[in-house]
Amino acid sequence: MKIRDGQFVFHESLNAAFLEELFEGDTIYAETVFEDFLRDLPAYWEKVQASYQNKNMSLLGTNIHTCKTLFGYVGFTDLQELCQEFENKCGLNTAEALQTDFGVLTRKKQEAQKIIENEYNRLKKYNEG
Amino acid sequence: MKTTCIIVEDIQIAADFLKKFCEKSGLVDVKGHFLNVHDALAFLDQYKPDLIFLDVEMPGANGFQLLDSLTYSPKIILTTSKTDYAFDAFQYHVDDYLKKPFTYKRFLEAVQKIQDQPIPIPGPAAAPAATTQPSIDMDFLFIKADDKLIRLKKDDILFMESMRDYVKFVTPGKTYITYSTLKSMEEKLAGPAFIKVHRSYIINISKIDDIRGNTIYVQGNAIPVGKGHKEELAARLNIL
Numbered sequence: 001m002k003i004r005d006g007q008f009v010f011h012e013s014l015n016a017a018f019l020e021e022l023f024e025g026d027t028i029y030a031e032t033v034f035e036d037f038l039r040d041l042p043a044y045w046e047k048v049q050a051s052y053q054n055k056n057m058s059l060l061g062t063n064i065h066t067c068k069t070l071f072g073y074v075g076f077t078d079l080q081e082l083c084q085e086f087e088n089k090c091g092l093n094t095a096e097a098l099q100t101d102f103g104v105l106t107r108k109k110q111e112a113q114k115i116i117e118n119e120y121n122r123l124k125k126y127n128e129g
Numbered sequence: 130m131k132t133t134c135i136i137v138e139d140i141q142i143a144a145d146f147l148k149k150f151c152e153k154s155g156l157v158d159v160k161g162h163f164l165n166v167h168d169a170l171a172f173l174d175q176y177k178p179d180l181i182f183l184d185v186e187m188p189g190a191n192g193f194q195l196l197d198s199l200t201y202s203p204k205i206i207l208t209t210s211k212t213d214y215a216f217d218a219f220q221y222h223v224d225d226y227l228k229k230p231f232t233y234k235r236f237l238e239a240v241q242k243i244q245d246q247p248i249p250i251p252g253p254a255a256a257p258a259a260t261t262q263p264s265i266d267m268d269f270l271f272i273k274a275d276d277k278l279i280r281l282k283k284d285d286i287l288f289m290e291s292m293r294d295y296v297k298f299v300t301p302g303k304t305y306i307t308y309s310t311l312k313s314m315e316e317k318l319a320g321p322a323f324i325k326v327h328r329s330y331i332i333n334i335s336k337i338d339d340i341r342g343n344t345i346y347v348q349g350n351a352i353p354v355g356k357g358h359k360e361e362l363a364a365r366l367n368i369l
Contacts, residue, residue: 021232029149036142065186066140069210072230073142080210 008126014075034120037074061090131158134180137169139187150236166190185209196221198356199328204243222329274305287347288332327355
């Protein structure tokens with residue numbers, strides 16, 4: 001574990017208290033996890049988009065479930081909840097009925113990805129420092 | 130001695146966290162990580178780790194299907210990001226349930242809980258004191274329940290259900306719960322009358338009313354048949 005005088009402060013959109021408990025101050029491991037998130041999310045999201053376009057609601061729910069778990073590991077607990085709500089709706093609705101929800105989720109995912117990219121770069125600099 | 134385990138998890142980040150936690154604890158030795166149930170079962174055909182960290186939702190088969198296919202009774206910790214499986218987890222008698230993402234503190238609680246439990250050791254001498262040395266030829270056994278030793282005719286037993294460190298005996302008129310393991314009962318009741326049909330159930334073959342799909346009905350009780358037990362069950366039944 002890397003111990004530094006100035007504690008790393010996570011972006012305000014992230015659940016900092018949870019991340020502190022999850023990583024226990026190990027910013028090196030946090031950097032690894034954020035890097036893995038950025039590596040894995042695009043491929044998982046492609047599957048989300050494909051299942052939405054194919055209107056395969058069961059598969060869409062499963063793919064969102066995977067992304068939901070990933071969001072949790074980088075502290076997006078609110079986005080995790082949004083994914084859970086969407087996942088629940090997949091079993092009850094058509095792709096057309098979920099168009100607006102899917103649009104919101106896609107936008108939030110893009111924002112989240114940008115935030116994690118920035119956080120990853122900040123963590124990298126912090127750990128090098 | 131360290132607890133041996135495998136991790137069945139399709140999300141790499143989640144599996145990496147588990148591996149890190151296992152290593153950090155010094156209590157658990159990871160023997161393998163599998164991305165799906167199929168590969169895990171292939172490993173479990175040859176090796177019998179003490180513990181399985183098991184995700185529920187995975188491509189192909191889910192975690193409960195793995196539990197149905199097991200031919201022995203390891204400790205199970207479910208790891209899932211959904212809380213909806215709590216009832217199923219209870220039904221399957223899993224040892225703990227970790228909601229992803231979970232912290233090291235929560236992981237440690239689950240592992241320590243498992244290590245505090247008595248480990249079922251095969252063989253009548255090492256089994257918990259549930260019965261009084263019954264001879265295999267006797268048509269009854271004694272079980273300790275309600276602060277006394279109760280004589281139970283084997284023929285009266287409809288089925289037995291594992292309840293972690295206890296076994297529930299169901300007879301037509303009464304249910305008894307005794308401190309023991311299903312593994313121990315399997316050994317004590319070895320013979321043609323009883324068969325294990327699921328990791329949590331042993332049934333009296335002569336009490337089966339009917340079988341529908343993967344469920345056996347015994348006097349109004351529905352008992353699941355585990356995938357790993359289907360073949361033996363079919364072989365033991367006189368099917369015309």
